Structure formats: structure tokens, C-alpha cells
Amino acid sequence: MWNSFRTDDHLGISAQITRYQAGNGDEIHAYVVRPTGEARAPGVVLVHHMPGWDEFTQELAERLGRHGYFVICPDLYCRFGHGTPDDVAAKVRSEGGVHDDSVVADCGAAAQWLRRDALFSGKVGIIGPCSGGRHALLTASRVRGFDAVVDLWGGGVIMPHDQLTPARPVAPIDYTADLDAPLLGLFGNDDQSPTPAQVDEHQAELEKHGKTFEFHRYDGAGHGFFYYHTPMYRQQQAMDGWEKVFAFFQEHLKS
């Protein structure tokens, strides 16, 4: 839980940008956060959102690290070039977005990278906000071996045929039968994507396939209610949501 560490704990993290062999054998950047100390730690693949591999994402990785998770956050836009996060995101946007297959391959390879490290304790989760939530769900459905997945208000899980694009050719909901990990979903009831009706539809599909999941829906919140750097931030809903994330990862990654 947040702010529940003991003041005599030897709490610390190290964080750095590294390179790892991702999808297609390409070397791409990743932001890696390691809890310091001797104890091994469960792994988490953090999937950045559409605005890019940005400062918010790095701070999110550090928060997870301070709670004892060994985090790797791939730069999914690495192949598009380098500049400020919004410059790179603009280029990705102009090209129709990053391809789902590329993201799934990079995130699957990131989990493998965690498993090869001596710090890794044996379980790995995946989490992402916004498009990262959609991509986390997609990855956990198409890549075996994840122990938990957290979808933070990911839109585009349900996609009518006319919304499919070359970069996003299959709606993640169509992979529900293949989902291989318990799922936590957090959603704002004022969000336009996903709408509450779409969350209902996703929930019905998960129930139909007998999947393990828990959804939490917040009144007074829309999209991106964890984003403390934007007007979308909702303090009470965000803090409750963080408690849900930590409890979920505690149950599925640390137990």
C-alpha cells in the first residue's frame, strides 16, 4: 500500500535506461527500475501510453519499483527516431500508430529479459495506462506466462470493424479466450473510450470465457484519472485505484 513503508526499512531503487533485444531482434531502449537490496523481486512490464515514453511513465515505473517490483518499460516508439517524447509521439501519430504486433513482441521480449536477471523472483505482471492498458491486455492474451495484467482505462479493446486499422487489425476483445492471466481493470464512468457500456461488454465476454478478473469503475472520473500532470487527475479515485493495483500485484505476484 502507498505510504506504508517502515521508516527503518532500507528502501531504495536504482533506475536507468538500458537497451535490450526486443521484437524482431531489434535493440531498443527500456527504462529499468530495480529495488535495491539482496531480495529477489517480482517483475513488471510497464507499457507506456500513446503520448509516448515520457516522464510520467518513468515516474510510474519508479513508483512500482519503490513498492518492490523489478520494472522494465520498453520504448515502444524507439524505431521511430528520437527527440522529446511529444515530438516522437507526433511522428508515430502521423504514421497511424505503432503496430500491435510490434508492441506485443517488444513486451513479450521484455518479460523474457526480466526472467533472465538474477533479481527476478519468478512471477511477472504487465500494466499500462490508456493505449498501454489496451496493449497490456493484448500482450497477456497473445503471450503465455504472465501472472497478472492491469488495464488502466484502455480504450479500443472493443473495436467495430470500421475502426480496425493496419496498425490495429484485431480488437483485443477477440483474444479473450486466450487471456492467460488474472486481469484488473480500472475505469472512469465519464470516459468516452472505453465507455461504461464498452466496459460492460468486455466484462460479459470475460465472464463468458470464465476468466479471473476484477473491474472497478469510478464515478466522477473520466479517462486518465491517475495523470497528476493533467486536469484529468482525480485525487480520491486515483489513490483508491493505486491501492487496487498494489493489492492485485501483491496477491498475484508476491504471494
Add this chain to the structure above:
Amino acid sequence: MCTMIAMTAAVTGMGKGARGWFPITQATVGYDHATHSGTEHALLLDFTNYDIGVEARVALELDLESGRALLGQLQAAIEAAEVSGVAMARDDDERYAPSWSSAFGLSVSQMAP
């Protein structure tokens, strides 16, 4: 929400970015997450040249009302230019044909008289 709304057009012109003027080859118009406007979404206008690099970009974030106002005045300016006859004359005259790549390649001292 990620709208994924983005349209591109090939354009010819010059833009002034963080490192000075550079030739513009592409315009992208989108409506998606804003990064600096303090709103959830904005009209996103990017004038870029990715042959130079990702940072060769002039960016605007506008609300929809501003976008409509801009669109109207852009159309009005184009029509006025065409009516004036000046734009047509210049477009047909090779002496005024821009050479963006060579212009970009010149250093400040070379461009000075």
C-alpha cells in the same frame, strides 16, 4: 481516450522550429491527447520534415473553436490570394520557384549579402 484521429498531407514550405527555419514536407492534423494545452484533447497540428529528424517539427495545440476560426481565415486568405492574381503569377514563374533543400543547406553567413 486515444482517438487515433490523424490525417496527413504533403506540403511545401518553411517552418521555424527550435533550431531555426527548416523546409516543411508534411502536415499532420489530429485530434487526440494534448500534451501542453491543459485539456484532455486538442486539435494537433504538426508541420514536420522527418527526413531531417523527429525534432524538425512546428507544433500547435488548438481547441476546436480556434481550429474552425483558423480554417475559415486560411480559406479566406487563399481565395484572396487567388483573386489578387499575384499568387497565380508567382506559381507560374520559375524565377519564384523555391528551392527548399538548397535554402536549408545555406549557412547564415552564406545567406547574408
